[in-house]
Amino acid sequence: MDYIINVNESNFSEVWSAASQMPVVFNFVSPREMASIEMDSLLRHLADEHPKQFLLATVNCDEQRELAMQFRIQAIPTMYLFADGQPVDMIQGAVSEQELRIRLANILPKEQDLKFNQALELLQDERYAEALPLLKSAWELSDKKNSDFALLYAETYIVMKKVEEAKEILKVIPIQDRDSRWHGLQSQIELLEQAAESPELQQLQADYVSNKRPEVAIKLANQLHQAGKNEEALTLLFDWLKSELSVANGELKTQFLAILSALGNDPIVPKFRRQLYSLLY
DSSP states (O other): OOSEEEOOTTTHHHHHHHTTTSOEEEEEEOTTOHHHHHHHHHHHHHHHHSTTTSEEEEEETTTOHHHHHHTTOOSSSEEEEEETTEEEEEEESOOOHHHHHHHHHTTSOOHHHHHHHHHHHHHHTTOHHHHHHHHHHHHHHTTTOOHHHHHHHHHHHHHTTOHHHHHHHHHTSOGGGOOHHHHHHHHHHHHHHHHHTOHHHHHHHHHHHHOOOHHHHHHHHHHHHHTTOHHHHHHHHHHHHTTOTTGGGGHHHHHHHHHHHHHTTOTHHHHHHHHHHHHHO
16 A cells, blocks of 8 residues: 555545554645645655655545545644544644644554564564564563563564573563463473473483583584574583584584574574684684
8 A cells, every 4th residue: 555645535435444454644735725735745754754654645625625525624734643543633724843743643653563563574574583673672662561562572482492582471471461372372382392302302412411522412412403402502512612623523613603504693693603703713
């Protein structure tokens, strides 16, 4: 949908329906009135400044007299500001840019909503690591009171098989918000934890306890990585690298770097890269 629309009788019902989905400013203008032209120009500038945050629906009262009559327009320019399908403000005549910004801010999405919507777009493309900081910021901007934000934040970690991070988020969600979705995420965590403790992983952990050799550490780290226990895997390998970078003919270092590369934009990556660089320089 275009976010600046010239309204007429043929598209009015579509624009009216949009008012229940997003903020709308109905802008009643006349090309014959200088004040109207100036306010229209200012509104278009603000629409460009806040892309996709509100719909600017402009009605030329000289051409659309019946629409102007429906809204009982008595002065030009006139603006009706809608939010959640309801009129929340009306501005008659010209106002300063500062006043228009203040009154428009009352219907614009809050910063946390914008970040949440940006995260949703990233999640649709499976760009989970990029969505995480946006979800975190949206949740914190709501003072951690918006449990919908928190649930999606935890769910994203679960998709990435980061169980501990998800558990910490779910732990602070208020009891009254622990609905079927919350319980469903808890069940997903239990399944991931069961899968992570596979017999093969358990055997490698036991082997490493009794035989701490770099070759076993490499196998165990790879299995931990497959189970989503990346911080544990990298810590295990780094403990060996601290003593000798070329341990196991450099294979251990290669495994360490391979896991870092596979994690992409994961927040733990910079931490372990810094630790490795501290050994190199």
